[in-house]
Amino acid sequence: MSENTQKTAITPSTHTTPPAKFSHGVKKGNILQVAGQVGFxxxxxxxxxxxxxxxxxxxxxxxxxxxxxxxxEGGATWDDVMMMRVYLTDVDHFAEMNEIYNQYFEEQGLKAPASARTTVYVGLPKGLLIEIDALAVLG
Amino acid sequence: MSENTQKTAITPSTHTTPPAKFSHGVKKGNILQVAGQVGFxxxxxxxxxxxxxxxxxxxxxxxxxxxxxxxxEGGATWDDVMMMRVYLTDVDHFAEMNEIYNQYFEEQGLKAPASARTTVYVGLPKGLLIEIDALAVLG
Amino acid sequence: MSENTQKTAITPSTHTTPPAKFSHGVKKGNILQVAGQVGFxxxxxxxxxxxxxxxxxxxxxxxxxxxxxxxxEGGATWDDVMMMRVYLTDVDHFAEMNEIYNQYFEEQGLKAPASARTTVYVGLPKGLLIEIDALAVLG
Known part of the structure; x- marks a missing residue:
């Protein structure tokens, strides 16, 4: 296996330990997958x-x-993100989330087109209102 | 960055403007991601x-x-789709959705094997009964 | 189209027939997508x-x-998995699922880092408590 296709874990030092045996991110070849992140x-x-x-x-x-x-940590930026999955707990949060979303990404100064996105409403652990994961393809 | 690995937005002229700063589809290299689509x-x-x-x-x-x-719009067809995520709001819609699904894809005359699929039941904005996103790998 | 980029269906002989026209898994190039699996x-x-x-x-x-x-069946192993999506029906199942998850993957003797993961709480057909799908990148 060449170095380029090795699977590596991405573990930012700032991150809390995952509650189970999974990685906050993994990279293999040009694919980088970010696990579901919450507002910790x-x-x-x-x-x-x-x-x-x-x-x-x-x-x-x-x-x-x-x-x-x-x-x-994986050598990517928002510009490499192809898909974000946004999980909210309440349909009534959609408009406010979009406002925050738009403002945030304006401030990030993206150079590439915005990623695709799916937003659905699910259950999350008590106290958490949003979870997001992301799939990136490195250039 | 070569042309082949540039990230491009896919925006069909028929589509309504996304409710936030995301793209209906993005393509980079051989990966095409379709954002969550609804029945608009x-x-x-x-x-x-x-x-x-x-x-x-x-x-x-x-x-x-x-x-x-x-x-x-991204130069792909149903045959390139690897995964479809189907979000329904009601478990009782499963059988009817499958009927519609099967009939639709029979009519599309797929040449490649059918994509993988996951169906789960979530909340969606009022009035919407289904949302689907798709990941395609171009040949 | 070269053999390498042909899309093939992955259909383990042990698997029940999908309830609609989708594949339990598909592979194209180095991407392998596993459809939502349940405990059948x-x-x-x-x-x-x-x-x-x-x-x-x-x-x-x-x-x-x-x-x-x-x-x-698709020539991959757990080590190739980049992302697992775990769908539970009950937030109270999170701790127990993680225990089972950790024990299972310890026993599998992974050589590569653990995959990323997202866990959300959704509706599933009556009697089903968990569904999992997976995206793998072959090395």
């Missing part, structure tokens, strides 16, 4: 994972930061 | 996105048409 | 698909076996 603050030793706050805005921005940290 | 009729200027009708059949067929439009 | 026992002619049992443990282990069968 950077890990602090001896402290349980803690959401950035109770609001959709706080959690969404922290979730973006967590996805971005995995992308960057 | 072709866009009409000055008119809000409108579902093809209240029934599962109307919405499913329009959703297929919307996915297909993205595929074709 | 190996198919028996003339018998409707039957879950391995009513418990989360029984269904989870059977679901893993079903995903693995598709991977192997």
């Amino acid at each position: 603050l950077p890990a602090e030793e001896g402290k349980a994972p803690t959401p950035a706050g109770p609001t959709l805005r706080e959690q969404t921005l922290q979730t973006f930061a967590n996805v971005k940290a995995v992308l960057e | 009729l072709p866009a009409e200027e000055g008119k809000a996105p409108t579902p093809a009708g209240p029934t599962l059949r109307e919405q499913t067929l329009q959703t297929f048409a919307n996915v297909k439009a993205v595929l074709e | 026992l190996p198919a028996e002619e003339g018998k409707a698909p039957t879950p391995a049992g009513p418990t989360l443990r029984e269904q989870t282990l059977q679901t893993f076996a079903n995903v693995k069968a598709v991977l192997e």
Whole structure:
């Protein structure tokens, strides 16, 4: 197997330990997959994972930061993202999430077209309002 | 970056503007990702996105048409699709969706094997009964 | 089209017939997609698909076996898996699923890093507690 097609785990130092035997991100060849990220603050030793706050805005921005940290640790940027899956718990959060989403990506100064996206409404662990995962193809 | 690995947005002229800064489809290298499509009729200027009708059949067929439009605009066909994710709102719609699904793909005259699929039951915005996204690998 | 980029269906002999015109797995180039698998026992002619049992443990282990069968039929292993999507019906099943998950993958003796994962809580057909699909990139 050439180095290019080895599967590597992507583990930002800021990230909390996954609650099971999975990786926050993996890369193989030109494919980078980011696991479902939520709005947990950077890990602090001896402290349980803690959401950035109770609001959709706080959690969404922290979730973006967590996805971005995995992308960057894997040598990618938002411009490489092909698909984002946004999981919300409440249909009434859609408009506000879109507002935060648009503002965030404007500020990121994307050079490539925006990624595709699917948003659906599911159950999440208590206290969490949003989860996002992402598939990137490196150029 | 070679032309082959540039990320391009796929935006069928018939499609309603996405409700946020995302693309209906993106293509990079041989990967084409179709964003979550719903049963909205072709866009009409000055008119809000409108579902093809209240029934599962109307919405499913329009959703297929919307996915297909993205595929074709990106130079792909149903035969290139590897995975379809079908989001329904009601477990009781499963049998009827499968009937519509089978009939539709028989009529499409696929030359390659059918794609993989996952169907789950989630919340969707009011009035929408189905959403589908698709991952294609071009040959 | 070269042999390498032909799309092929992956159909383990043990698997029940899909309830619609989709494939349990498809492979094209180095991409292998496993369709949503549930905890159905190996198919028996003339018998409707039957879950391995009513418990989360029984269904989870059977679901893993079903995903693995598709991977192997397609010439892949767990080590090639980039992403697993785990669909549960009940947030209260998260801890138990993770226990089963960790134990299972320890026993599999993975050589590569664990895949990424997203877990969300959705509706599934009556009697089913878990569904899993997987995206693999072959080395």
